[in-house]
Amino acid sequence: MDRDLLSHLPVVLCVARRGGFGTAASELGMSPSSVSHAVKLVEERLGAPIFARTTRSVALTELGERFVSLAGAGLAELNTAWERAQSELTGASGLLRINAPRITLDWVLKPILAAMAEDYPDVTCEVFFEDGLADVVGDGFDAGIRLGRMVSDDMIGVRLAPAFRVILVASPGYVERYGVPGTLSDISSHACIQYRMTSAGNIYRWDLQDGNATVQLDTKGGVIVNDMLQALSLAEAGFGICYTFEPLAKAALETGRLVEVLPTAFIEEDGLTLYYPRRASQAPKLRAFIDTAKRLA
Incomplete structure (x- = not known):
């Protein structure tokens, strides 16, 4: 892969996650034309379309789904390696995104968030409140919180609240x-x-x-x-x-x-469970959240 394509891969992943060029551009702070250019460049170098476009929708092609899955996992590994290296110098840092039901704020999250702010000031915790089931990996979250029975077997779980x-x-x-x-x-x-x-x-x-x-x-x-x-x-x-x-x-x-x-x-x-993919547990910012939650449980 051409090295200069690496900077465009997060743009492709964001379009896939948000389902559109405009929403991806808003999230990334880029113009829609710049987002479109980045995706087009990757597709041209790949030699095949990643997205099927119509006037009303943007969807991944079959090849695009496989590419985004593998590229997303690879970039996540790179991010984890970078954060772990930085944490050895400065401690846990970065944006930690968590998907959780609204009921969890007063129930379990407030004391954890307060302790995180005190102990890890370089970590910003973003909590996206959503009551339905969420694909934490596909939607760009580091972890999610749900009832224990709702957590899939391929995720690692940490109990936040008892039955x-x-x-x-x-x-x-x-x-x-x-x-x-x-x-x-x-x-x-x-x-x-x-x-x-x-x-x-x-x-x-x-x-x-x-x-x-x-x-x-x-x-x-x-x-x-x-x-x-x-x-x-x-x-x-x-x-x-x-x-x-x-x-x-x-x-x-x-x-x-x-x-x-x-x-x-x-x-x-079942009680409330914090869940995340196995590879994500090595990220210092998530490790800090997990350790804090266990200490306060």
Whole structure:
């Protein structure tokens, strides 16, 4: 490969990740024409198109997918080598990008971020909050945070929070006005605060325990949200029954703003896990985050 092409490869990878020349140009701080020129130069030297272009979309060709996968892994190795060498001189540094659900900020991230700012001032932590599943490698993140069961087997995982209960809650005012369901079948006659899955787009079916069996319940109600924290806020305001993670509702339960409904119907869920590809664990900035998280766990 011609050495002068190396500087153009991050541009190609950014176009692939962002799915367009304009969005890549915005991220890189370049003009769209400069981005287009860089991609065209790589394609000409390669002798084949990396992207299939139409007036409305940009997509990787079959060869482009293989090229971007291998080139991305190679550049990541180079970045890691550079950061490790620099860290021996100056300590961990650089931009650490993490993809995480919104609920994790108050739950686990704030103390980690505070400790990182204190102990590793040359590391900038960027947290992109996204509730759906994320391809951390393909989307340019160093690591992600999800429930343990959602992490694929080819990733390394570090536990950030232990297993917890998934429960039903409602406000005292709602309970006083409408009563509480005595059985799972009674939930169909109650207002439920529904949750729409960000990635799949469907209304989430509630997984609950019915004796020795786990069942999925369809619910109905006057409000649908895509944010579990907002669902809790609506539950406190008396809009209906909310299906939630117990750690998120702990303060409201302790102060009486919420009460648990059907306490025997809870299920247990895997704790929160920080996950990342094996090769990424050698990057000093991620190693610093991992060590900090383990120390505070």
